[in-house]
Amino acid sequence: MDNFSKINEILASVKKVVIAGHVNPDPDCMGSSLAVYSILKSMGKEVTLFRSDKYPYNGAFLEYAGVATETVPDFEPDLYFILDSATPERTTEPFFTKMAASKSRKILFDHHRHKDNGFYDAEVTDEGASATAAIVYRWAKSLGHELTKGEAEDICFGIFGDTGGLRYASTDKEALSIVADLAEKINYGDFCSKFFENLPENWFAMFAEVLNSMEKYKDGKVVFFATTLDQLRRFNLAIDEIDPYVEEIRRIGTVKIIFRIREVEAGKVWKFSVRSRGDIDCIPIAQKFGGGGHKNAAGFTFYGTLDEGRKAVLEIAETLDL
Numbered sequence: 001m002d003n004f005s006k007i008n009e010i011l012a013s014v015k016k017v018v019i020a021g022h023v024n025p026d027p028d029c030m031g032s033s034l035a036v037y038s039i040l041k042s043m044g045k046e047v048t049l050f051r052s053d054k055y056p057y058n059g060a061f062l063e064y065a066g067v068a069t070e071t072v073p074d075f076e077p078d079l080y081f082i083l084d085s086a087t088p089e090r091t092t093e094p095f096f097t098k099m100a101a102s103k104s105r106k107i108l109f110d111h112h113r114h115k116d117n118g119f120y121d122a123e124v125t126d127e128g129a130s131a132t133a134a135i136v137y138r139w140a141k142s143l144g145h146e147l148t149k150g151e152a153e154d155i156c157f158g159i160f161g162d163t164g165g166l167r168y169a170s171t172d173k174e175a176l177s178i179v180a181d182l183a184e185k186i187n188y189g190d191f192c193s194k195f196f197e198n199l200p201e202n203w204f205a206m207f208a209e210v211l212n213s214m215e216k217y218k219d220g221k222v223v224f225f226a227t228t229l230d231q232l233r234r235f236n237l238a239i240d241e242i243d244p245y246v247e248e249i250r251r252i253g254t255v256k257i258i259f260r261i262r263e264v265e266a267g268k269v270w271k272f273s274v275r276s277r278g279d280i281d282c283i284p285i286a287q288k289f290g291g292g293g294h295k296n297a298a299g300f301t302f303y304g305t306l307d308e309g310r311k312a313v314l315e316i317a318e319t320l321d322l
């Protein structure tokens with residue numbers, strides 16, 4: 001059992017809370033942040049929700065999806081409540097520097113692999129949790145808090161994000177039982193439809209182009225694909241909207257490891273995501289380039305040309321026992 005007593009002790013003594021998650025927020029970051037926002041509001045706290053960047057587009061239907069601000073709060077809160085962020089720095093600048101310099105209390109819920117470096121006054125981190133949203137659920141249960149429909153959707157949204165809609169190896173008994181517990185509250189079919197069936201038509205047009213330029217190595221076990229800023233412009237899509245391409249490519253039976261590369265600064269800065277199946281550990285690959293993540297999904301930022309990036313990861317792919 002997690003120990004939420006220190007978390008709750010701190011919460012009892014604070015009024016103004018700032019919530020934040022990690023850079024390039026994913027559905028788990030968004031869902032767990034919104035659920036905590038809603039629960040803290042119901043406890044009578046003054047809550048500000050900070051996001052470093054746009055939330056995933058398919059979460060727009062969630063309650064409070066619109067309340068987050070991208071402006072670093074200019075006041076001193078009593079508490080920083082951080083979610084799903086493997087390191088405090090991943091809350092991004094200038095937010096991180098302000099938080100680090102602040103004497104305010106700091107707490108964390110997370111499920112990434114990391115070392116406790118004493119940054120937080122209290123934290124509940126469980127690498128075994130399928131999603132940070134599952135930890136939020138445990139916390140709500142420990143409080144005896146009756147989840148609202150909105151909070152239930154937030155939590156399912158987070159779990160769906162990190163388990164690919166209850167499909168990935170990260171899907172455990174707890175993830176299934178949380179979603180089962182919340183299924184009636186959220187209207188499951190309706191929720192799935194909002195989560196999965198909401199793609200703009202251009203999404204497919206760009207995907208066709210991406211598939212045509214996709215590279216395969218090692219008998220199709222290694223796949224490498226890149227998306228460029230020019231493509232996003234031409235197809236009028238935002239970078240988060242094309243996130244699911246990698247999930248579609250995972251469905252190719254032969255694929256063991258995927259390198260998904262997104263151009264973030266023309267010709268010189270690239271976000272690499274590494275996705276794997278089964279026992280292939282992505283973490284050491286990402287760490288080699290200063291990144292991190294989970295066993296089957298990790299990432300890092302690469303500075304250089306696309307060719308240099310391709311060469312660097314393919315050298316690593318060569319050494320993998322696939």
Ligand SMILES: [Mn+2]
Nearest residue numbers: 028084132162
């Ligand atoms: Mn997560």
